Amino acid sequence: MVVLEDVEKTYHTHGGIVKALRDVNLHIEKGRFTVLCGPSGSGKTTLLMTIAAMLRPTKGRVCVNQNDLYKMSIADRARFRAGNIGFIFQMFHLIPYLNVIENVNLAGGVAGRSRNTAQARDLLRQLGLEGRVFHKPAQLSAGEKQRVAIARAMFNRPKIILADEPTGNLDPENAASVIEYLSEFHRSGGTVILATHQLQAEKLANQVIYLRDGGIERHD
Amino acid sequence: MITLGLILKEIRHRKVNFLLSLLAVVTAVALLISFFAASKASERETARLMLSMGFNVHIVSKDININDFLLTGLADRTMPEEYIEKLASQQAISYNHLLASLQKKISWRGLEVILTGLASEVCSPDSKKSPISYQIEPGNLYVGYRVAQTLGLKDGDTVEIEGKTLKVAKCLAESGSADDIRIQCNLRDAQDILKLPGQISEIRAVDCLCFAPTDNPADVLRKEIGSLLPQAHVFHTQTIASARAKTRQMVGNLFAVILPLVVIACGVSVGVLAITNVRDRQQEIGIMRALGYGSGQITSLFLGKAVVIGLLGTAVGFLVGTALAMKFGPDIFKITAKAMIKPELSLLMISLVVAPLFVAVASFIPAMIAVTYDPAVTLREE
Numbered sequence: 001m002v003v004l005e006d007v008e009k010t011y012h013t014h015g016g017i018v019k020a021l022r023d024v025n026l027h028i029e030k031g032r033f034t035v036l037c038g039p040s041g042s043g044k045t046t047l048l049m050t051i052a053a054m055l056r057p058t059k060g061r062v063c064v065n066q067n068d069l070y071k072m073s074i075a076d077r078a079r080f081r082a083g084n085i086g087f088i089f090q091m092f093h094l095i096p097y098l099n100v101i102e103n104v105n106l107a108g109g110v111a112g113r114s115r116n117t118a119q120a121r122d123l124l125r126q127l128g129l130e131g132r133v134f135h136k137p138a139q140l141s142a143g144e145k146q147r148v149a150i151a152r153a154m155f156n157r158p159k160i161i162l163a164d165e166p167t168g169n170l171d172p173e174n175a176a177s178v179i180e181y182l183s184e185f186h187r188s189g190g191t192v193i194l195a196t197h198q199l200q201a202e203k204l205a206n207q208v209i210y211l212r213d214g215g216i217e218r219h220d
Numbered sequence: 221m222i223t224l225g226l227i228l229k230e231i232r233h234r235k236v237n238f239l240l241s242l243l244a245v246v247t248a249v250a251l252l253i254s255f256f257a258a259s260k261a262s263e264r265e266t267a268r269l270m271l272s273m274g275f276n277v278h279i280v281s282k283d284i285n286i287n288d289f290l291l292t293g294l295a296d297r298t299m300p301e302e303y304i305e306k307l308a309s310q311q312a313i314s315y316n317h318l319l320a321s322l323q324k325k326i327s328w329r330g331l332e333v334i335l336t337g338l339a340s341e342v343c344s345p346d347s348k349k350s351p352i353s354y355q356i357e358p359g360n361l362y363v364g365y366r367v368a369q370t371l372g373l374k375d376g377d378t379v380e381i382e383g384k385t386l387k388v389a390k391c392l393a394e395s396g397s398a399d400d401i402r403i404q405c406n407l408r409d410a411q412d413i414l415k416l417p418g419q420i421s422e423i424r425a426v427d428c429l430c431f432a433p434t435d436n437p438a439d440v441l442r443k444e445i446g447s448l449l450p451q452a453h454v455f456h457t458q459t460i461a462s463a464r465a466k467t468r469q470m471v472g473n474l475f476a477v478i479l480p481l482v483v484i485a486c487g488v489s490v491g492v493l494a495i496t497n498v499r500d501r502q503q504e505i506g507i508m509r510a511l512g513y514g515s516g517q518i519t520s521l522f523l524g525k526a527v528v529i530g531l532l533g534t535a536v537g538f539l540v541g542t543a544l545a546m547k548f549g550p551d552i553f554k555i556t557a558k559a560m561i562k563p564e565l566s567l568l569m570i571s572l573v574v575a576p577l578f579v580a581v582a583s584f585i586p587a588m589i590a591v592t593y594d595p596a597v598t599l600r601e602e
Contacts, residue, residue, distance in 0.1 A: 045600060054510060055596035075514050082512025089599060093507040097233030098226075107511050109226075152511075
């Protein structure tokens with residue numbers, strides 16, 4: 001379960017104080033497919049980063065599976081993230097000098113986990129990338145890159161997948177397949193929190209949260 | 221994936237950054253190695269040239285007539301030969317190259333000559349040095365220029381001095397000094413000729429060239445030697461000593477100016493390149509953070525790369541530096557013997573430890589910058 005209580009995130013910029021999140025209270029049950037909607041700058045990414053234990057809120061509490069994330073040490077948070085959360089980005093963020101399987105295995109390079117090439121290959125096969133295992137990111141299409149990113153996010157068998165506009169750079173066909181992979185993860189019992197504009201995804205969601213100016217506008 | 225694998229793959233991917241960093245290290249190491257190698261050779265050469273100026277420490281019997289000794293350079297009293305063993309057995313002393321001699325003015329074949337008997341040069345146990353004086357085999361005689369000219373002697377002649385037969389092993393070239401009227405033989409032969417068994421008239425030595433500018437070398441030497449040989453008197457030739465000190469000081473000053481500049485330039489270059497590398501890899505660092513990589517793992521990627529650059533840079537720099545020293549060293553340092561410059565393996569060993577450490581230190585701040593990158597910020601930047 002993901003719980004946010006009175007979460008605020010404030011940035012101090014040259015132009016003044018920016019409130020990226022304001023009084024966010026949120027309960028997301030385990031195994032739910034949640035979609036975050038809202039215009040650019042509404043706080044979707046900030047909210048995902050906060051849930052992902054990567055961005056300490058200025059105020060409030062963030063708990064994931066009964067773990068108060070920002071009471072943990074940085075090292076413990078990193079370990080928690082590695083074991084529980086998979087993150088998918090709009091820009092894929094693959095390491096350019098590693099090939100496909102090495103990028104996927106990178107998730108296994110975190111302390112205490114060993115490299116598992118067979119598991120990585122299996123994931124890549126499920127995502128239709130068995131012929132691209134030794135290709136570098138520069139040799140892949142946008143859709144393929146995102147599928148590699150999905151494989152990487154799933155490599156450590158996370159309980160939650162956070163996806164930040166994962167279809168933003170994809171054509172409709174690839175976007176649909178990415179949503180389908182997320183949906184499959186959800187069907188297998190995983191929790192998905194997806195920031196997107198895709199109406200198709202909203203249809204699959206158990207819960208849709210509309211954000212505006214850093215606050216929750218409404219819940220569906 | 222192991223850190224080294226990631227480091228090597230990143231190096232292959234960002235070749236230019238790596239090559240520039242490597243170039244900085246190679247340049248610094250090559251300059252340092254070439255400078256050290258050539259100047260070590262230069263030091264040896266300087267030492268050789270300086271030593272050829274002569275011994276600058278003279279130890280004679282306390283009973284001599286000092287005025288006569290200063291006037292003629294000959295001690296009119298002898299002292300026991302064991303004195304030299306006493307001096308040579310000491311450790312951590314300020315003199316070396318001990319040479320015992322027995323000298324006396326004699327009349328030979330109607331000529332006034334100086335007969336000099338030379339023992340083998342000895343050094344203290346902790347300061348083994350190659351001899352700087354020639355060794356004369358028993359039965360051999362080295363004849364000064366004027367003596368040889370006047371008496372018509374040549375190499376291979378057999379001569380007799382006070383009933384002792386000696387072979388002329390060498391007729392020396394003109395020196396323009398008292399050496400031209402000197403005949404030199406082994407100490408034992410001289411003791412036989414002068415009927416002074418077990419006696420020497422002088423011990424010559426070279427100071428250690430290690431005095432601080434505030435030291436008075438004569439006082440230091442007198443204190444050290446006086447406590448061992450209370451019956452001896454010590455003279456220290458100031459001009460030779462000061463020439464040596466100045467030469468060493470000049471080389472030292474040159475090092476003191478150039479080396480820090482080279483090291484600073486290398487450090488700055490490596491640091492700047494490391495910062496560039498960190499900036500290029502912001503998103504990569506961000507994704508690793510997002511995947512759960514800790515600060516130690518991120519730091520090890522950058523410091524590990526620094527060590528790789530340091531090790532490789534040292535290896536290449538050593539080869540380049542040695543080659544430079546061998547090619548240009550003799551011109552820069554006016555080293556007469558090219559053969560005196562050789563690969564200094566001790567420098568390679570030191571560099572293999574120091575250079576990677578230095579590069580790691582130069583990369584430390586960039587690595588710390590990398591660790592502090594906020595993944596939430598870097599992963600948003602598109």
